[in-house]
Amino acid sequence: MLLATFKLCAGSSYRHVRNMKGLRHQAVLAIGQELNRRALGGPTPGAWINQARRRSSLLGSQLEDTLYSDQELAYIQQGEEAMQKALGILSSREGWKKENQQANGDTVLSKVVPDMGKVFRLEVVVDQPMERLYEELVEHMEAMGEWNPNVKEIKVLQKIGKEKVITHELAAEAFLSVRCTKRRGSTCVLAGTATCFGEMPEQKGIIRGEHGPTCMVLRPLAGSPSKTNLTWLLSIDLKGWLPKTIINQVLSQTQVDFANHLRKHLESSPAPDARC
Template structure:
């Protein structure tokens, strides 16, 4: 019985099943009942106690993982799907056209993707290690409005586990006020894959953040930033940012293209200044 119980536990740890409340509750309840029965009826519990100890890591992880609601699971899935979609776009090297390039090598490329629209791709090298960028872009996400003039405010509305958050971002006017204020509600997720970090996001609905008066609710299509150490120089980081946004409202395409490509170039410049002027977490401690 105990072995069968642990098999039930193991079943709940699979990716598509481990967050199902009913199954997890059943598994924990069954273990509790089995242990109580053994205590009452077995005068020499050494064997089954050893069995329990051998499975302690599995049971511990089962009990420690948060129980997600259906809505939270939907947000997690949205983030993962956006990441896969964005990475798929970046992996296709065909059809990219240069929008702009700076003397330091920073460049913005673009192309039109079926069912997505026009996407923009920023490629830069930053003279900071990857962990420093991750700290600023993920751990200190809400401080972005302090150093990026294109962002008036960025707030985390909800955290879901360790990788996923729901955010509200209020963007500043652009193109000499031709583009009025926009805001975005997005689900974002951050994943580390070996020496590479991927930060992805997409527009979502969050009931506690309705549209704001005087602000157009724009939508972020699948987008992501990819960070990895520069080959041969881990003290520097290659940053690739795929940007795809529906600004809503009536705007000429030429204005949209200008705003989005310039937003990416501005971001790279402001990020460098922030990293140079702001101390690392170790220094702050």
């Protein structure tokens, strides 16, 4: 029911400036440099968070030759900022309270974040290699509704380069998201936030919830590379669909249910060829 989503309507600049190739490349460089500066200014994170934050800027991989439109650059910046903010929240170990712990070790923590409210953090170990989880959660995200009963549909509306997509998710509520994926070394981060998309305006009678920022972090379990540590940061606003007290009561169980559905799906279906 609750997958990552987020919100932004891009600004504009003078048309003759927007059409200049050099300035577009400069804009991409400036975004990456600014995000790097912000990431380095945050609290001291754990080793894997530190690695992810250092490598999650636009300059973490070689820039493609493709020239992005103004709207695409806005989505790129939005996804990068959501990733940095989510990793910043995860990097802080203070203030987390245990909400739910299962016999198998699955744990849900929560904390209150200024300007965001209550956020939830799922920590699980999945008995599958990281490549398998990446395949299911990124490459096959549109098939999630087939194994997760809380999701009716996920549809990719637009791809932006290799690491950004705009998605529409349908559950008890609808979500529109920009998703940012970074795979650097042994760590993979899947981040997202609510967005605006001109070809998918809000529809009368359908509540559009908002997430953000949220992210999943995948990394091999230390000493057991055939297993994966999965961390899921979840922040959600259902826009009046349910009282917040009710939402907070079910969110931790929703995350636990997701882990159980994911494990069941991975165990019952053959592993596809890794394309990572």
